[in-house]
Amino acid sequence: MTITAQLVAQSASAPMRRLGALAELDAAAANALELAVASSVTDRARSELQIEGQPIISPLLVVEGWAARARILPDGRRQFISFLLPGDLIGMCYQEHPLAVATVVAITPVRTCRAPSAEVSPALRRAYAVSRALDEAYLLAEIVRLGRMTALERIGDVLLELLERLTLVGLVGNATFEMPLTQEMLSDVLGLTPVHVNRMLQQARREGWIEWRGKRVTIRNPVALASMVGRVPTRVQAP
């Protein structure tokens, strides 16, 4: 990679970086993305970008910040379905009159824009398709975590997933990344209580798996941790 290309990559928006990593984008796709990102809006943390059961007006792209897809049971129990990171698509459906199947809440202030139509370019359509396949793969991973992993394994696995996904958008350096989640939010995605997450995190730190100070997380030895929790890199298409 040339120095100028690097600079471009650094300055490009997260959606551009992510979708560009998923499929080779042509000029039409790049232009459409740049245009879309230019008119992005910011929502406050805790605001709801989509509400379960409500119609989806337009699919969105996360430009900056974190969000989560959540479901709430009638008695108040809350489960996070997945995290939405910069570059991720929200509510991209192909059926008519789509309804949101989960509520999307902003974890940090979140900047989003409307996702350009797939019609814009075959390259963009391909990128969307891969993105969608990845989304589904991560849902499966979440199911396995919740169904068959211990608390400690869940924590290691979800952190490795975040590392993997943030790497794709270029937000990781030295196995270290910004982590805006509270322990309570982690517990909501891991199907645990905040108290137990706290204790297991302490153990993970004590045993030297991870470092977590302030809002920065470092995974000490990603390869070793991956083999410990039985994790393999997520792949949805043959090279």
Next chain:
Amino acid sequence: MTITAQLVAQSASAPMRRLGALAELDAAAANALELAVASSVTDRARSELQIEGQPIISPLLVVEGWAARARILPDGRRQFISFLLPGDLIGMCYQEHPLAVATVVAITPVRTCRAPSAEVSPALRRAYAVSRALDEAYLLAEIVRLGRMTALERIGDVLLELLERLTLVGLVGNATFEMPLTQEMLSDVLGLTPVHVNRMLQQARREGWIEWRGKRVTIRNPVALASMVGRVPTRVQAP
């Protein structure tokens, strides 16, 4: 519905019934489906229709029988991701060179056929889109089950989901349906041990929620059970 239309509906294949319920099919779609179903093949129970990490040759339609998507951890722990029922799609992706993200195992002898291309008709494409959206909604439901429900609630919820899905294909009469699952398979989808599933099933029977004799399951009062486990009908598009 006229009597002849009913007869047609009864004699139609499961994919035709299900996809026809998801979107109004035109003649092109119906013909393509009929043609595809005509050349279906049967796999023995326990055989693997797809293997995690392997390329997907062609998307399939389940014509008859049950299968499951599964993931196995290195140490042998197994988690079922979802059940595949008659009329369901398997491995329908839009990216190039797709890889299977889970293993598909036959629970009963399973008859499948290649899924006709979406190019065949806009109606078929619409049906596929709705089917896909439903699949995702059921994945979310599974995540909530595993993350935030008690064992008893998980059992009630998954049985209601099966009732809902089988109703769509016309395989339910009087809240009763054929249930080829062993308790071990149920435990694999519910993230529990077979022993505990057994005990909770006994409780569910004792308290009169369900009846389960041989391979037939009856849900005594679906509406009451739904409100008890906090379940709402799955909807992915506005009317």
Next chain:
DNA sequence: CGCGGCCTTGAACCCCATCAAAGCTGGTGG
């Protein structure tokens, strides 16, 4: 009649939940 697969039962244990309270930290205003 025997056998394999599935269901059932018992006892002991442990992981994680629950409830409650105390420490910490970063941001805000005086």
Next chain:
DNA sequence: CCACCAGCTTTGATGGGGTTCAAGGCCGCG
């Protein structure tokens, strides 16, 4: 610059939901 406060993290004690291990019972089938 300090005091204050809200939100987050940490800690302790206790209890329960689910697991584990092991054995026994049932049933359909060859």
